[in-house]
Amino acid sequence: LVWTASGAALAGLAPMVLANGWNMPVGVTDVSREIHSLHMTIFWICVVIGVIVFGAIFFSLFRYRHSRGHKAAHFHEHTAVEVVWTLIPLLILVAMAVPATATLKSMYDASDAELDVMITGQQWRWRYEYLGEDVAFLSNLATSREAIEGRQAKGEHYLLEVDEPLVLPTGRKVRLLLTSDDVVHSWWVPDLAVKQDAVPGFVNENWVEIDEPGVYRGQCAELCGRNHGFMPAVVRAVEPERFDAWLAERQAAASEAALGLDREWGMAELMEKGEAVYGTICASCHQPDGSGSPPAFPALAGNQALIDDRRRHIETVVNGVAGSAMPAFRGTLNAIELAAVITYERNAWGNDTGDVVQPSA
Ligand code: CUA
Known part of the structure; x- marks a missing residue:
């Protein structure tokens, strides 16, 4: 009974975690779905291990307790037990490592991208450069201090807006090159399953191919100074035709005459x-x-x-x-x-x- 009760209590925690939106999002790319399913596989393996281990502990605590006249067994070694507790974790680790390695490989295969975007962290904004396209801009925090303080005072959940989001096409492979001008930042957009450090003096690589048009929000994920909490990363994914039109518009706006040079x-x-x-x-x-x-x-x-x-x-x-x-x-x-x-x-x-x-x- 104790075994069943403690097992059920632990197993009951898992659906609670999943039902409360505490889980990672499935996201909108093949890689994000792959990472999500890997995460869920490992999650359930851990739930099963947790139920068995904690179940055995609680079962033993109650069933063999001292007040019922049980005495602790003292023995020095037990080859069979040692082999079992080495082999089982080994098998579990291999079962996790095989799909994890496959996912890691696809995560970092940025070859054959159709578009290269350089993302540079700066205290406290992102700079986006569409390499070879002559389009670059800063993406600044656009939510006013008053709005942030007002919502904080009311205990509201708030979203930070930027003046210019990163615009990306759907259905095209985009290589993201990450670096920083000052300190270490991290460009993190959960729905794209990208969380990549931006390190001064280094260029890190990642990639996305987004399925669904939409606005995907993230945040700098590496403590980078006073305004670290106010360094949002916002991606607007649009259909390829709309992206091409947007890019052409930006290029025209950057011409000498349009600028007023x-x-x-x-x-x-x-x-x-x-x-x-x-x-x-x-x-x-x-x-x-x-x-x-x-x-x-x-x-x-x-x-x-x-x-x-x-x-x-x-x-x-x-x-x-x-x-x-x-x-x-x-x-x-x-x-x-x-x-x-x-x-x-x-x-x-x-x-x-x-x-x-x-x-x-
Ligand atoms: Cu940039 Cu934290």
């Missing part, structure tokens, strides 16, 4: 654009009021070196500072955005140099 820009429009760029990119380290977080991030407001040396200012923003946390923004920001943010820094917070940096400079 063929004309002179005025102070007012550069300041306006610069303020927006500063607010989403630079302000996280140099503070919205330009006060910085010295000594790691110098103040920009009233920074005489910056005001006096225009060339060095431009070079710092474009090329970054080697050995510091200041990344290069060449490639991340387009020429207009670079010119705008530099003009803004040179004229905001009372710096007032009157210096208009043209995108062509």
